[in-house]
Amino acid sequence: MIEVVSQDRCVKCDVCVKVCPMDVFALGPDGIPVIARQDDCQTCFMCEAHCPVDALFVAPLSGPAPAGSPYTDEAALLEAGAMGRYRAVLGWGGGRTPGSRLDQNHVFTARLAAGSQPAEETPAGRRRVSGEPSA
Amino acid sequence: MTAEVTLLRHADVLVLGGGPAGAWAAIAAAEAGADVVLADKGYCGTSGSAAAGGNNLWYLPPDPALREAAMDAREAIAGRLTERRWMERVIEETYHQIGRLAGWGYPFPVDEGGVERRGSLQGPEYMRRMRRKAHRSGVRILDHHPALELLATPDGTAVGAAGIRRQDGGGRWEVRAGAVVLATGGCAFLSGAFGLDVDTGDGHLMAAELGAELSGMEFSNAYALSPAYGAHTKGLMMQFASYYDEAGRPLELGDMGTARQAVARLLADGRQVLARLDQAPPGLREAMRRSQPNYFLPLDKAGIDPFTQAYPVRLVMEGTVRGTGGLRVVGEDCATTVPGLYAAGDVATRELITGSVSGGGSHNGAWAISSGTWAGAAAAAFATRGEGRARSRPAGRAGLRPHGPATGAAAEVVRAVQDEVLPLDRNYFRTAAGLRRSLTSLDRLWTDVAAHLSGEGRGALRARQAAAMVAHGRWMYRAALARAESRGMHQRLDRPEADPRLARRIHVGGLDEVWTAPEEPKEAVA
Numbered sequence: 215m216i217e218v219v220s221q222d223r224c225v226k227c228d229v230c231v232k233v234c235p236m237d238v239f240a241l242g243p244d245g246i247p248v249i250a251r252q253d254d255c256q257t258c259f260m261c262e263a264h265c266p267v268d269a270l271f272v273a274p275l276s277g278p279a280p281a282g283s284p285y286t287d288e289a290a291l292l293e294a295g296a297m298g299r300y301r302a303v304l305g306w307g308g309g310r311t312p313g314s315r316l317d318q319n320h321v322f323t324a325r326l327a328a329g330s331q332p333a334e335e336t337p338a339g340r341r342r343v344s345g346e347p348s349a
Numbered sequence: 350m351t352a353e354v355t356l357l358r359h360a361d362v363l364v365l366g367g368g369p370a371g372a373w374a375a376i377a378a379a380e381a382g383a384d385v386v387l388a389d390k391g392y393c394g395t396s397g398s399a400a401a402g403g404n405n406l407w408y409l410p411p412d413p414a415l416r417e418a419a420m421d422a423r424e425a426i427a428g429r430l431t432e433r434r435w436m437e438r439v440i441e442e443t444y445h446q447i448g449r450l451a452g453w454g455y456p457f458p459v460d461e462g463g464v465e466r467r468g469s470l471q472g473p474e475y476m477r478r479m480r481r482k483a484h485r486s487g488v489r490i491l492d493h494h495p496a497l498e499l500l501a502t503p504d505g506t507a508v509g510a511a512g513i514r515r516q517d518g519g520g521r522w523e524v525r526a527g528a529v530v531l532a533t534g535g536c537a538f539l540s541g542a543f544g545l546d547v548d549t550g551d552g553h554l555m556a557a558e559l560g561a562e563l564s565g566m567e568f569s570n571a572y573a574l575s576p577a578y579g580a581h582t583k584g585l586m587m588q589f590a591s592y593y594d595e596a597g598r599p600l601e602l603g604d605m606g607t608a609r610q611a612v613a614r615l616l617a618d619g620r621q622v623l624a625r626l627d628q629a630p631p632g633l634r635e636a637m638r639r640s641q642p643n644y645f646l647p648l649d650k651a652g653i654d655p656f657t658q659a660y661p662v663r664l665v666m667e668g669t670v671r672g673t674g675g676l677r678v679v680g681e682d683c684a685t686t687v688p689g690l691y692a693a694g695d696v697a698t699r700e701l702i703t704g705s706v707s708g709g710g711s712h713n714g715a716w717a718i719s720s721g722t723w724a725g726a727a728a729a730a731f732a733t734r735g736e737g738r739a740r741s742r743p744a745g746r747a748g749l750r751p752h753g754p755a756t757g758a759a760a761e762v763v764r765a766v767q768d769e770v771l772p773l774d775r776n777y778f779r780t781a782a783g784l785r786r787s788l789t790s791l792d793r794l795w796t797d798v799a800a801h802l803s804g805e806g807r808g809a810l811r812a813r814q815a816a817a818m819v820a821h822g823r824w825m826y827r828a829a830l831a832r833a834e835s836r837g838m839h840q841r842l843d844r845p846e847a848d849p850r851l852a853r854r855i856h857v858g859g860l861d862e863v864w865t866a867p868e869e870p871k872e873a874v875a
Binding site: 276 | 390391392394395396397400401405422455457458459460466469470474492515516541543546547576578579585586604605636637639640642646647649650651807
């Protein structure tokens, strides 16, 4: 879930308020977004991807980070270079190559298709599993 | 619903939902000359399963042998519920439209041989481009305008929708239109699955209130693996996984096709299961990272190296997003059984191209593009006929206009539905007795919701979503009871075999009274 909005980095562009599909942010009195509805966060990282100044950190947890968690420690996250990682991978931001240019999913789908069995569940597969587990 | 109307718009076509299907529909309608409004619950560009997760595509060049082989392969596992004609159409339309997407500047990768590889879409990039294209096509986009109900003429033709302006004071919006495309996604019951909490089945409920029929709702129990601490359901890399028990002993679970079910059994029995990508050749690891960045991101953030460290997994429900059931389409233009109402993407049944097994990202992604394009164009054509736009009534009931004293207990309703549909022992491993037990609870819940549930402001959306989930659960389990056999993802422990007489689709519908009916076979069933 979203844990950090960096007061220092935020440029008050409101992009996160707008792009969050779950409507988690609200505009604070000073123009800096606040995490208004954290319980609604679906941990999709879209706000991180769209924030132009890497001011946001979304922890990988599906619930709120516990008190004292390193996921809420802005200074440590900045130090570790943890903010803005997704945007970098997507290749968004000046001077970067779109991450989709490096996409090699065709290698993995081909590998899967070449396997002896389909990846989907089949009645035969189910029987094998729910009956005797294979050796 | 008491909020004052603070935004009223007129359009030829109203598209509800701004994921890929909605965006393709809006663009197609605009290109057909229609004046288009697209309203999204969240933000067109980040909403929906594709934006967060990205997807592979059922993308096949116009090589007849290649396409025949792909259709044969799908038919072999699809439980005899597909239609070849629809598969052909989707493959052709997807190929054509992806060519256009490339023309709009989507940065596809180029392989070693200098060939552009167009079979995979990175979600954030894809949907950013789709938003831009919709905008440039003249589509008026309303973000954070969740729809709560359809508007209909006295004879039941869909002529618009209404909802709340959740970031603009919470007032009511209304769009009066000549036709409506529903592209609101499937339903994942707020399970938290990656990017799927926007998918609460709102569109299904709105459509059912006008009498729309559904199909394939028994194929609604898709689950996917995620790290236990999160909900990041990215499956492709699991082809390299080995599994371990809590003591670190290797679990022999077979190949990828059987492993997921074995993992489900263990997890349902309360066991811990850990995964490690042991089988990933070191030479492929960098490519894996580049190809599936959002599989690795949550692991990186947690300080886990999945190539060397086993991490605990869980199965997260993806419902009818990755399942195949949804609104029944009755024509090649993706018309529903309601005049003026078209269905695109995951809100529609995908049985026609993927049958009883999950369409995963690949088939569902191709379906979003194709069905969106067809629905958008057809809605534009229907709108120009201008049937009865003048008189309309709001059609929303349960969760919106209760017929008894109102209460606002949406969160409790959601928990009660989740108790019936999320547990593996109830939904993944199905039995007639279990389904009946759950239906008793869900039916009682529906009666209560229809009588009492409503909310104000953002609470109005929460109440409506809760009602939609109850309706969805009831359709799912009624259909699952009617399919007294095992087929594809629908597994009945009490009926482990497929029944040849049930090699046909099952329709379902109704709200206060839910009904099911097997589809009449077009030809003799083998």
